[in-house]
Amino acid sequence: MIKxxxxxxxxxxxxxVPYLFPNYVTMLAFVWLMVVLSLSWDIIGGQMxxxxxxxxxxxxxxxxxxxxVQRDMFSRGVDRxxxxxxxxxxxxxxxxxxxxxxVGVVLAAVICVLVAIVLGMAILSMRGHYFAICTLGxxxxxxxxxxxxxxxxxxxxxxxxxxxEGAGSREAFYYYYFFALAVGTLILLNKIYxxxxxxxxxxxxxxxxxxxxxxxxxxxxxxxxxxxAAFVLGIAGAGTGNLVGFIDPIDVAFTGATFGVWMILTVxxxxxxxxxxxxxxxxxxxxxxxxxxxxxxxWQRVALGLLIVVIVVFFPTGIMGWVRERWPHRFGExxxxxx
Amino acid sequence: xxxxxVNNVSKSFGGIRANQDITLNVPEGSIIGLIGPNGSGKxxxxxxxxxxxxxDEGSIRFEGQEISKMRVxxxxxxGLLRTFQQTRIYGDMSCxxxxxxxxxxxxxxxxxxxxxxxxxxxxxxxxxxxxxxxxHSKRWLLAGNLSFGQQKLLEFAMALMRKPRxxxxxxxxxxxxxxxxxxxxxxxxxxxxxxxITLFVxxxxxxxxxxxxxxxxCLAHGKMLADGPPEMIQxxxxxxxxxxxxx
Numbered sequence: 001m002i003k004x005x006x007x008x009x010x011x012x013x014x015x016x017v018p019y020l021f022p023n024y025v026t027m028l029a030f031v032w033l034m035v036v037l038s039l040s041w042d043i044i045g046g047q048m049x050x051x052x053x054x055x056x057x058x059x060x061x062x063x064x065x066x067x068x069v070q071r072d073m074f075s076r077g078v079d080r081x082x083x084x085x086x087x088x089x090x091x092x093x094x095x096x097x098x099x100x101x102x103v104g105v106v107l108a109a110v111i112c113v114l115v116a117i118v119l120g121m122a123i124l125s126m127r128g129h130y131f132a133i134c135t136l137g138x139x140x141x142x143x144x145x146x147x148x149x150x151x152x153x154x155x156x157x158x159x160x161x162x163x164x165e166g167a168g169s170r171e172a173f174y175y176y177y178f179f180a181l182a183v184g185t186l187i188l189l190n191k192i193y194x195x196x197x198x199x200x201x202x203x204x205x206x207x208x209x210x211x212x213x214x215x216x217x218x219x220x221x222x223x224x225x226x227x228x229a230a231f232v233l234g235i236a237g238a239g240t241g242n243l244v245g246f247i248d249p250i251d252v253a254f255t256g257a258t259f260g261v262w263m264i265l266t267v268x269x270x271x272x273x274x275x276x277x278x279x280x281x282x283x284x285x286x287x288x289x290x291x292x293x294x295x296x297x298x299w300q301r302v303a304l305g306l307l308i309v310v311i312v313v314f315f316p317t318g319i320m321g322w323v324r325e326r327w328p329h330r331f332g333e334x335x336x337x338x339x
Numbered sequence: 340x341x342x343x344x345v346n347n348v349s350k351s352f353g354g355i356r357a358n359q360d361i362t363l364n365v366p367e368g369s370i371i372g373l374i375g376p377n378g379s380g381k382x383x384x385x386x387x388x389x390x391x392x393x394x395d396e397g398s399i400r401f402e403g404q405e406i407s408k409m410r411v412x413x414x415x416x417x418g419l420l421r422t423f424q425q426t427r428i429y430g431d432m433s434c435x436x437x438x439x440x441x442x443x444x445x446x447x448x449x450x451x452x453x454x455x456x457x458x459x460x461x462x463x464x465x466x467x468x469x470x471x472x473x474x475h476s477k478r479w480l481l482a483g484n485l486s487f488g489q490q491k492l493l494e495f496a497m498a499l500m501r502k503p504r505x506x507x508x509x510x511x512x513x514x515x516x517x518x519x520x521x522x523x524x525x526x527x528x529x530x531x532x533x534x535x536i537t538l539f540v541x542x543x544x545x546x547x548x549x550x551x552x553x554x555x556x557c558l559a560h561g562k563m564l565a566d567g568p569p570e571m572i573q574x575x576x577x578x579x580x581x582x583x584x585x586x
Contacts, residue, residue: 197453199432199440206429213389213427214441214501215415224453273431333433333484336476 271320
């Protein structure tokens with residue numbers, strides 16, 4: 001009951017944010033983005049136990065796919081193959097903008113899922129460190145490759161279409177975009193983690209050999225899990241490109257050094273393999289990071305590095321893991337007397 | 340025709356010939372034992388049967404079907420299951436979840452599983468089997484927090500949950516409190532008679548295996564040394580020598 005009230009109040013507050021704190025809308029949109037990224041990472045990193053450093057790969061792909069669709073769907077004579085293909089800011093009418101955005105987002109999600117399936121068949125048979133290192137290479141390689149393709153602006157980046165006049169505030173629109181995505185992802189994952197599918201992911205995490213010996217089709221489950229993460233990441237990427245307004249291949253799209261690492265840290269901070277851990281971790285991490293950037297300017301990266309060390313050393317199982325160790329009864333761990 | 344037919348199976352790891360020309364069969368409904376000193380190739384043979392690694396020569400048939408080229412999960416889905424010598428359970432999940440996930444998936448996999456929750460029948464069956472192995476009161480604890488012996492019992496219950504036709508048990512009594520061993524023997528027998536599961540058991544505890552099995556195979560140095568009913572094996576001079584190190 002209290003939990004439901006708290007969630008309800010939180011939802012109402014979140015909906016009212018663009019009216020209450022108009023100056024912080026962009027920042028809070030990024031908080032929701034962080035929540036989405038953390039939730040998506042936890043599917044395979046936490047629940048399935050496959051530490052991936054390459055989730056940012058799908059984020060970047062989604063971003064580019066959507067941006068290209070938005071630029072070219074109602075083409076205004078942009079020379080797509082010129083060196084300046086990325087520099088042109090396309091001006092679209094209101095309906096053109098939202099139609100192309102919708103198509104772009106859907107296509108971004110679909111392509112990310114397809115890529116995840118194909119790629120998954122190749123690399124999901126690797127385990128542990130090998131999988132982690134392989135995915136690390138994936139994100140870095142993608143950034144370098146994107147830097148060499150003129151069609152998407154190459155190394156000098158790509159500008160997303162301008163937000164149309166008269167359609168309200170761009171920041172508020174994308175705030176709600178990420179808010180809806182975060183809530184939708186949370187509902188989806190809550191459902192999945194309570195199903196047999198969720199249990200299979202946990203089984204793969206705890207002992208994949210045993211899961212195979214018990215006849216579970218582990219490869220298929222792993223591929224589906226990765227596809228779900230890719231689906232969410234693709235939609236998140238598509239929105240982020242438009243929120244930032246400019247896509248740099250390495251600093252915005254395949255941004256392994258920031259979002260790529262942060263989404264892992266937030267999950268470790270909040271608690272791997274829990275539903276709410278990534279949410280809590282993302283919010284706390286983002287708030288801390290913003291404070292560092294504001295009050296410790298110049299030393300912000302040092303402070304962030306220290307924070308990371310503190311997280312790993314003192315919260316190895318995360319906030320939710322720590323809570324669970326202290327109050328296992330709250331999580332249903334109990335011995336039944338007299339039965 | 341026997342339920343499990345192993346014919347002239349050989350397996351080497353580099354220069355070590357772990358199994359040489361092994362032939363044995365497990366008739367349906369029986370309890371068959373496999374003994375032998377440490378390093379005689381018992382677990383290697385189990386691994387070969389369940390498809391953990393390819394065999395070099397020979398054939399393995401389960402209910403008439405050649406399985407030596409099949410992969411582990413496929414063989415498991417045919418109803419041939421094994422438990423591990425080093426007990427394997429899902430440590431960070433509750434005992435109930437361990438059981439739930441061991442229920443057969445009825446061929447359905449994927450998108451439908453994504454949203455369907457666990458059915459009450461499965462929960463009921465899981466609770467019954469946990470009762471059967473004496474872990475009912477601990478069913479909401481994390482499996483990793485159980486003692487080693489309890490984990491062995493849980494693993495056994497998980498195997499039963501999967502409703503196998505043939506169950507390969509790798510040292511089911513190792514690490515179990517001697518006073519509990521009798522109870523375990525009873526349960527193994529019950530699994531055989533009540534649930535109709537054929538058992539093929541590796542065991543070092545002679546008292547247990549002589550009590551349990553109706554036919555025993557003895558391996559030594561990767562070769563089949565002797566086989567026969569328990570009384571015969573017990574008095575076989577070659578078996579005694581193999582165990583005591585005389586040669």
